[in-house]
Amino acid sequence: MLRGLDIRDMLIIDRLELTFQPGLNVLTGETGAGKSILLDCLGFVLGWRGRAELVRQGAEQGEVTAWFDLPAGHAAFAVLADAGISAEDELILRRVNTKDGRKTAWINDRRVSGEVLRALSETLVELHGQHDDRGLLNARGHRQMLDTYAQLDDDIAEVRSAWRSLSRARKRLSEAEALVAEAKAEEDFLRHAVAELDKIAPEPGEEATLDTQRRLMQAAERIIQDIAKAGEALGLNGAEGMVSDASRWLVGVADKAEGQLDPTLAALEQVMASLDEAQQGVSACLDALSFNPHELEEVEERLFAIRGLARKHGVLADDLSDFADGLRARLAVLDDSAADLAALQASVDESAADFGTKSDALHRKRVSAAAALDAAMSAELAPLKMERAIFATRITEGTPGPEGADDVAFTVATNPGAPAGPLNKIASGGELSRFLLALKVCLTQADAGLTMIFDEIDRGVGGATADAVGRRLAQLAQEGQILVVTHSPQVAALGGHHWRVEKRQDAQSTTSTVVPLDASARVDEIARMLSGDKITDAARHAARALIEA
Template sequence: MLRGLDIRDMLIIDRLELEFQPGLNALTGETGAGKSILLDSLGFVLGWRGRAELVRSGAEQGEVTAWFDLPVDHPARAVLDEAGIGAEDELILRRVNAKDGRKTAWVNDRRVSGEVLRRLSDVLVELHGQHDDRGLLNPRGHRQLLDEFAGLTEDVEALRGLWRSLAAERLKLEALNANIAAAREEEDFLRHAVAELETLEPQPGEEATLDAQRRLMQAAEKIREDITRAAEALGLQGAEGMLSDASRWLGSVADKAEGQLDDPMAAIERAMVELDAAQSGVVASLDALAFNPSDLEDTEERLFAIRALARKHNVLADDLGEFAAELRSKLAVVDGGSAELSAQERRVEAARIAYVQAAEAVRQKRTAAAKKLDQAMTMELAPLKMERAVFATKLDTSDEGPEGIDDVHFAVATNPGAPAGPLNKIASGGELSRFLLALKVCLTKSSKSGLTMIFDEIDRGVGGATADAVGRRLAELAETGQILVVTHSPQVAALAGHHWLVEKTQSTSETLSSVIPLDASDRIDEIARMLSGDKVTEAAKEAAKALME
């Protein structure tokens, strides 16, 4: 609910603060007094598109602040949460318009974009008037209005889920078809490449191993010569023979040396053990270097084949095995594509059947709800002196989509037998206002949106008993919410629970607009003025009292 509005330096308002109440709030005043400026200012702070020049002449900037009560279950909390703004029991919107046209907005002291304001406005305030293309006159929103009237919110949400599932399965089918087509285009290459790779069967790390073996074999002759010399130096003709002789000579005299040779002999024994290990390693190296001349050719042939294949496919030699697996998976798409394609087509068809069944069920509920809405409208139009008018909720088949297969729009015929057409093209100004009011009454009975509703001169062109019926419908709507009505009808103003007078004052230098809350006595005078014109008579006052009673 809108609790208050603070306007500074906007058009012909220098400073104005209003506190609104639950129920029916009426704003009255002479034409040109500034009632539309209040709506322009409220629309500005809510991010609506409106007048380009709003800053009061001579001021540096204009500013509007609006504050709302925010119950725990209010849909605005979800918008705030998505925008990363903490929700409290009071929501404060503030927007500034600089003289150069720059606009800046805050929500609960957090800087926000105009888009966030507009999303909040969708769940905070609803404007209805003869030129309102955002609300009931917009055919694009008629399906949603019918769904709310029918209580189909959960059904439509489930339908959206089935539509998303169907779309996802269709995307998978498209991707699979594309993959199969691409794989078939390169089938010959894939089969040749896979056969080539499987024949060679390269292993990770094999290139480095083969390269090391090749280099070793290329240098083997020179290495063997030096290793053989080392083997001879370590053998019986060399170190081994000399250590054996030394051990034998020392052993023959050790018992006469009084233990002096024990340590040297032990060291020689250890040296002979290490020498044996060295000899074994040298012999093993010689054995490893023994190869047939064809071994080098075989090693080089495989090494060059691996490197050539890696260059051919532009991959590292160690990645050839992984590359072969990738090619085999592509080939598997070709070989098993038909079966997988059939399986995916079955999944698409199953998803489509589930969607169509749900869409048909929603269509049946919409059809039934459309009849109920038409009946409810017939009941509402009669008191508004439009008992001969016909309201029809039209359902046409549309392309499949997230909300089903129905195109919904409201049509009217103002006289029996006349062709039905769109609300804003068939109805005249006064008729249109009454159609909109009746429709809002019917839709609001099933709505729990918590919106503040604004009716801008929706009673224009009607008077007498019809204006009284309009006022009573507005009062009925206001029983469970908040209605702001800008009106020239005394019958409507008399039914309001709260009444403000919009006045314009002029001086030699400027024109200013002000808004005055009226008490019971002032209300009688204002409603009498609305009845009689500039000259308020006692008869007019008595008539005003009668209306208020």
């Protein structure tokens, strides 16, 4: 509920503070007094798009502050929570516009974007008028209005859940079909590449092992002769034979040398052991270097094959094994595709059937709710002097989505037999006002905590019809808050709170202000609306009669 509005230096308003009340709040005044400016300022603080030039001439910036009471469970709390803003039962909006066009907004002293402000405003205020495209005239919102009227939140939640399941199943099937199509497009390549890799069957680290073997074999041909010569030089015809002879000669004379040769003999014994160890090493090396003449060719052939595959597929030789596994997995997708796609299609069919069942159930409830709404509208239109008009909620098959497969549009025919069409295409100005008011009365159960503004919705009607419009507005205001801008004395007389918008001029400036009216001033204002500038006693008497009726 809108509790107050503070405006500073906006358009022709220098400073204005208003305090609103629950129920029916009426704003009247001469044409051009500034009633539309007041709504422009409210729209500005709510983030609505409107006039480009808003700052009062001569001022550095304009500012509008609005404060609201929020009952428990108000829809605004969800928007605030999404924006990370804490709030209790009072909400304060403030927006500043500098003369160079920069706009800055705050919610409870927390700076916010215009997007957040607009999302919040949709839960706070609803504007209705003959040129309104934000509310009842916007056909894109008719389905939601019907659903809210029928209290179908739980049913829609089930349909949304079924739609999400169907969407996920379709996505899985689509992704699988894409993989299969991709695999089929490269099937020949995959099968040839896997066969080629399976034939070689490279192992991680094998390239380095083969390269070492190859280099060793190539070197063996060059060094094996020298190693063999070294072996001969260490053997009986070389060092071993000479050390053996020396040892034998010294042993023969050692007993006559009085122990002088003992260290020498010990050293020769160690030399013989070392020579034996050296000969074993040479023999082992010769054994290692000995290979089949075709072995080098085989090693080189496998090494070059592995390197060739690595170059061909653009991977490291050590990664060929993992690469082959990946190709096999892609082939498995293709080989197993028939069964997998059948299972995924079955899941899609099951989800589609579930969505269809829940969507059909939602459709039947919408049809029933549409009939109830049409009947309620018929009952509302009669007191508004439109008993021959026909309101019909048209439900047609639409594109399936998270809220079912129905398109909903409110249509009217102003007379029996006349073609039905959209509200704003068929009805005249006065008729449109009454259609909108009747529809709002029927839908009002869903708008707890929402301030509704009717901008000259009574234009084009008068007399008993204007009185009927006023009474319907008063009825609508019983459970909430209505602000109505009106030129109709019959409507103004039914207000619970009354303000007059005035334009004041002096030699230097023109300003607009809003004056709250007491009982006496209210009689004079309604008398002015009845008789014009000259207020007569008869007009005052008629005004009192309207107020007391």
